[in-house]
Amino acid sequence: MSKFFSSKYSTLEAYVPGEQPKDMKYIKLNTNESPFPPSENALLAAKEEAGKLQLYSDPECTPLVKRMGDVFKIDKECVLMTNGSDEIINFAFMAFCDESHPIVFPDITYGFYPVFAELNHIPYTVIPLKDDFSIDYNDYVGIGKNIIIANPNAPTGMALPLWQIEKIVASNPDNVVIIDEAYVDFGAESAVQLTKKYDNLLVTGTFSKSRSLAGARLGFGIGNKELIADLNTVKYSTNPYNVNRMTMAVGCAVLDDNDYYMNNCKTVMENREYTKNALEKMGFFVLPSFANFVFARHSEISGAELYLELKKRGILIRHFTKEKIKDFNRITIGTKDMMDKLIDTISDILKEKQNENL
Ligand SMILES: *Cc1c(COP(=O)(O)O)cnc(C)c1O
Numbered sequence: 526m527s528k529f530f531s532s533k534y535s536t537l538e539a540y541v542p543g544e545q546p547k548d549m550k551y552i553k554l555n556t557n558e559s560p561f562p563p564s565e566n567a568l569l570a571a572k573e574e575a576g577k578l579q580l581y582s583d584p585e586c587t588p589l590v591k592r593m594g595d596v597f598k599i600d601k602e603c604v605l606m607t608n609g610s611d612e613i614i615n616f617a618f619m620a621f622c623d624e625s626h627p628i629v630f631p632d633i634t635y636g637f638y639p640v641f642a643e644l645n646h647i648p649y650t651v652i653p654l655k656d657d658f659s660i661d662y663n664d665y666v667g668i669g670k671n672i673i674i675a676n677p678n679a680p681t682g683m684a685l686p687l688w689q690i691e692k693i694v695a696s697n698p699d700n701v702v703i704i705d706e707a708y709v710d711f712g713a714e715s716a717v718q719l720t721k722k723y724d725n726l727l728v729t730g731t732f733s734k735s736r737s738l739a740g741a742r743l744g745f746g747i748g749n750k751e752l753i754a755d756l757n758t759v760k761y762s763t764n765p766y767n768v769n770r771m772t773m774a775v776g777c778a779v780l781d782d783n784d785y786y787m788n789n790c791k792t793v794m795e796n797r798e799y800t801k802n803a804l805e806k807m808g809f810f811v812l813p814s815f816a817n818f819v820f821a822r823h824s825e826i827s828g829a830e831l832y833l834e835l836k837k838r839g840i841l842i843r844h845f846t847k848e849k850i851k852d853f854n855r856i857t858i859g860t861k862d863m864m865d866k867l868i869d870t871i872s873d874i875l876k877e878k879q880n881e882n883l
Pocket of ligand 1: 608609610611612635675679705707730731733739742743744
């Protein structure tokens with residue numbers, strides 16, 4: 526730390542992204558990216574737009590917002606596009622939370638929430654998951670604080686039904702409820718249509734997982750138009766051109782090809798069930814997942830050891846060191862081929878371990 530670093534950040538613990546090692550070619554099952562490339566039209570759009578990069582991007586994202594309106598069946602005043610959904614989540618923390626408007630979220634969830642709270646000096650409390658790793662919606666009913674919940678949750682993959690989300694939103698009318706739907710396209714119910722009924726609901730989403738654009742950085746928030754106007758005030762006070770030209774062009778093409786991406790999600794969901802079954806046959810306990818990953822533990826091998834053994838063999842999965850979940854690993858669902866390699870490799874590792882113990 527330099528002597529110039531502001532004391533307001535001196536205790537900040539930054540978010541740690543999933544590792545991207547370059548020493549060899551890995552099968553990447555650690556950051557929940559799509560295993561499928563963007564569609565042909567998206568690639569063409571990027572190429573065409575590259576020739577106009579001397580010009581600023583459209584701060585209103587006009588063509589993209591129009592398509593968002595069509596695909597999500599909402600008014601264009603009710604959506605804001607951002608540089609990944611991490612940006613809209615930070616904007617929401619900045620806009621709606623402060624010393625006297627604290628926020629709550631589950632103890633096991635997306636690691637960026639406590640970081641954004643610390644960054645913006647927002648008091649926060651965490652609520653433990655139930656013993657089965659699910660969120661008890663009753664814990665949030667009438668809590669009288671701002672709330673952020675990832676639905677499906679990460680890294681568990683478990684989801685709340687829409688009626689429970691609605692109870693949380695309806696019972697906290699004087700607080701903002703943020704539902705982070707980064708993984709909603711893999712089988713959970715979206716709360717987007719509830720934004721028409723409740724002025725305190727903000728739904729966030731991303732093109733990083735279900736729409737193959739993790740590297741383009743495109744996210745969004747959907748909510749009542751006053752909420753979106755507030756978020757725009759924050760956006761225009763930080764970075765009006767937050768979505769670059771190429772990403773905007775690619776995002777439009779992706780929404781035009783929405784069926785291709787939703788079909789890929791179906792394939793991922795099939796591969797998820799296939800992987801879950803195979804892991805269970807090998808003795809894993811696997812949480813029910815509505816996301817593009819599974820969260821699994823095995824009684825014969827620790828989470829850390831399995832992670833390291835797979836890494837040695839060229840497969841990356843995500844291990845977390847938090848006490849409550851250190852026995853688990855989060856495994857991104859890829860193509861059938863990728864999952865077969867994973868399953869075969871884990872089977873080898875378990876056999877080697879059994880032989881050692883003989
Ligand atoms: C991946 C993820 C995001 C954000 O991803 P971006 O790439 O910034 O859009 C947000 N929330 C959760 C729970 C995620 O897993």
